[in-house]
Amino acid sequence: MIKDDLLRSMSEAIVAGDRAVAVSLAAEAVRSGLDLTEVIEKGYVPGLQRVGELWEQGEYFLPELIGSAESMKAAMAVLEPELRRKKIEARTGGKIIIGTVEGDIHDIGKNLVASMLQAAGFEVFDLGADVKLERFIEQAEAVGAGTICLSALLTTTMSNQKRFIGLLRDKGLRAKYKVLVGGAPASRKWADEIGADGYAENAVAAVKLMKSLAERA
Numbered sequence: 001m002i003k004d005d006l007l008r009s010m011s012e013a014i015v016a017g018d019r020a021v022a023v024s025l026a027a028e029a030v031r032s033g034l035d036l037t038e039v040i041e042k043g044y045v046p047g048l049q050r051v052g053e054l055w056e057q058g059e060y061f062l063p064e065l066i067g068s069a070e071s072m073k074a075a076m077a078v079l080e081p082e083l084r085r086k087k088i089e090a091r092t093g094g095k096i097i098i099g100t101v102e103g104d105i106h107d108i109g110k111n112l113v114a115s116m117l118q119a120a121g122f123e124v125f126d127l128g129a130d131v132k133l134e135r136f137i138e139q140a141e142a143v144g145a146g147t148i149c150l151s152a153l154l155t156t157t158m159s160n161q162k163r164f165i166g167l168l169r170d171k172g173l174r175a176k177y178k179v180l181v182g183g184a185p186a187s188r189k190w191a192d193e194i195g196a197d198g199y200a201e202n203a204v205a206a207v208k209l210m211k212s213l214a215e216r217a
């Protein structure tokens, strides 16, 4: 299949919630030696964006959302080992803690960011979703991480990104960690407002941002 058709089919498989097709297209991308970052951002992610629109228009309900999310996860399970294998740079980027904040179970975007950071040479500790704010700090202290990445997909849980920065301050640890925030409701303005060290709108931008912070450190 030519690349553009492949990317379009990936998007369609996610919209249709067709796990088997999503997985076989991921395998085809790996076999063909395609740039997997591009495959994710231009193939699968637009499918999920479309699913989001269909949900907003009241055309999709929870079962469809779950089907699409599961298809995305299954495709990522094929792509992730390959992304790791292909990582070209040495692990010089430092240690990063990442997770979705408490009260929020969305983890697809967070998983993408974690995979890409890992592929770019950072040592990533993924705490999963619905993570208690204290746990981010405990784990960062335990492994000696320098950066903490917080994902939030709900307008109700993005306030936990702000609470987290307050918590770090209360503990006298604010200066010790770089805090990056992301997720659909977040923005650069939000990051500035809450005093975060950075914001990125997608996984590719998150890698760029982390690299520039690492260079400055």
Ligand code: B12
Pocket: 045, 048, 049, 051, 052, 053, 055, 056, 062, 065, 066, 069, 103, 104, 105, 106, 107, 108, 109, 110, 112, 113, 149, 150, 151, 152, 153, 154, 155, 156, 180, 181, 182, 183, 184, 185, 199, 200, 201, 202, 203, 204, 206
């Ligand atoms: C898939 C999905 C689900 C799946 C999640 C499966 C999973 N394992 O993640 C399921 C079906 C479980 C689900 C549940 C719910 N969902 Co939902 N869901 C979505 C949907 C359609 C897509 C989200 C997604 O995966 N996007 C694709 C990824 C790739 O994008 P992303 O997450 O934004 O991540 C990218 C960037 O933001 C960035 N990024 C992400 N994290 C980070 C972190 C850092 C540090 C950085 C730098 C960057 C970064 O990089 C990522 C990769 O490019 C969105 C719609 C939308 N438009 O976002 C709704 C959406 C987020 N859900 C919504 C809602 C309301 C819910 C529920 C409350 C529904 C319900 N009534 O039960 C529950 C939440 C329960 C809970 N407590 O969390 C609303 C939120 C509304 C709001 N304003 O708060 C949305 C916006 C849909 C809508 N328009 O109403 N959902």
